[in-house]
Amino acid sequence: MSHPHPELTEPGKLPKGGLRVTPLGGLGEVGRNMTVFEYDGRLLIVDCGVLFPEEQQPGVDLILPDFGPIRGRLADVEALVLTHGHEDHIGATPYLLRERQDIPLVGSELTLALLGSKLREHRLRETVQHKVREGDTITFGPFELEFVAVNHSIPDALAVAIRTGAGLVLHTGDFKMDQLPLDGRITDLRAFARLGEEGVDLFLTDSTNAEVPGFTTAEKKIAPAIEQVFRESDQRIIVACFASHVHRVQQVLDSAVAHGRKVAYVGRSMVRNMQIASDLGYLHVPEDVIVDAKELAELPPERVVMVSTGSQGEPMSALSRIANGTHNFVHIEPGDTVLLASSLIPGNENSVYRVINGLARLGANVVHKGNALVHVSGHASAGELLYCYNIVRPRNVMPVHGEVRHLLANGDLARQTGVESVVYAEDGVVVDLIDGKAEIAGKVECGYVFVDGTTVGDVTESELKDRRILSEEGFVSIIVVVDSVNGVVSSGPEIHARGHVWPENAFDPIKQPIVKAVNRAISEGATDTYQLQQAIRRTFGRWVSSTHRRRPMIIPVVIEA
Structure with a gap:
């Protein structure tokens, strides 16, 4: 049992009559949930959420799903279905609507109300919204949607059943099976059973608590x-x-x-x-x-x-x-x-x-939770998931919403109940449902999109690496003046450091080696300042690493005079 490998190829054309499922976030992490369904050339999106940054992502405010795989096909999107109002399911919606504002939004009353305040902050007022509740059925293009009440840590959460010519898909969203909920609204297992009798061809299930035995506390x-x-x-x-x-x-x-x-x-x-x-x-x-x-x-x-x-x-x-x-x-x-x-x-x-x-x-x-029972989870534990698998009896299972360990644990539960076809996918892995069988068809490029203030997508992993170095190791600037006529160092180096406490005169031993390195590079034919900067960076980098066990960002400046 293993998760998909990165050597997967880009998927080919979807065969006629097949349903393609592409998660763009939420599989391999807890957050950033977004899944795209494709049938007969049309697209349906379920959820569009954010992930909050960790300490190793300094300066990042939010992390979005990667819209790249569908950016050229936004005109084909029939609707965006929002299962509930948590940020990891609705938070990225304004950023998607910036690219096409008239995508129909489908969700419960509270979900759309919470989203509405967010859209107003982004000055997105003229949106198309369809308010639904449990038991409702609504059709968008080739997708017929039926909504089922589920219990979660926010009111008005919904699961969604998606009917197409390729079969019936049931997506639980986030859910648990609290039998005595505060609002009296339980997960509708009767509807789950009815859909199971109809025949669920693909069951997408919340994996967050799959490693937790028993039932989630009420x-x-x-x-x-x-x-x-x-x-x-x-x-x-x-x-x-x-x-x-x-x-x-x-x-x-x-x-x-x-x-x-x-x-x-x-x-x-x-x-x-x-x-x-x-x-x-x-x-x-x-x-x-x-x-x-x-x-x-x-x-x-x-x-x-x-x-x-x-x-x-x-x-x-x-x-x-x-x-x-x-x-x-x-x-x-x-x-x-x-x-x-x-x-x-x-x-x-x-x-x-x-x-x-x-x-x-x-x-x-x-x-706090460590010293008192002051919080319970909003997600189904292993006992509840087993219960659902036995009720629904799906043909294929695709664990969603969770880190890799959660997805694998969820899939193992499905197998224990007799499900033979369990598909383990991660963000960007494409799954095709054809003739009742779900299989991995390839992988699309799908990465993190960082929001930094008002900037979206311009921050790269390389820039985050630079920020981490600056925060942990500081930086050192080295200024050298080169006599452009004689081709030798005429002044410097001047060395300035920030972000780390250095002993007084700590850089004296490396100044002469820097001068020698620059003069040597000039004598060997270095003709531009970039080559001289590289000579400075190499010389100082080796010295500071071996002498002080530090790896600061090094910013060499060469001035020709």
């Missing part, structure tokens, strides 16, 4: 831990969670009312999303419980609750600024309680622990 199970925090805290309570976790905020509101506390939202995305959820009826806000965050100073600390963004330690989030003591009006007092009501996204551990330590240093009591 949301209601965390209520006692939240209640305990409210019962034992006699000062302010600050709750940090995802800005889209309506269910968690609902639990906080309910506990706040029970203990006579007022609640304020802190963080722009939290304020915006909870207002949308409240307006649409997904969040039930008791009367007179919400106050403006700036009014909190007028209330006694035992009557205050703040619900903040920043549960992942994001540097610019409200909670990070609170932990650093740089927030405009929220300052930790000894005895305050901070509740981190979320899981750790892989790669964010150091950032989160940095925030926890900062809060603890200021005197806060920090309650």
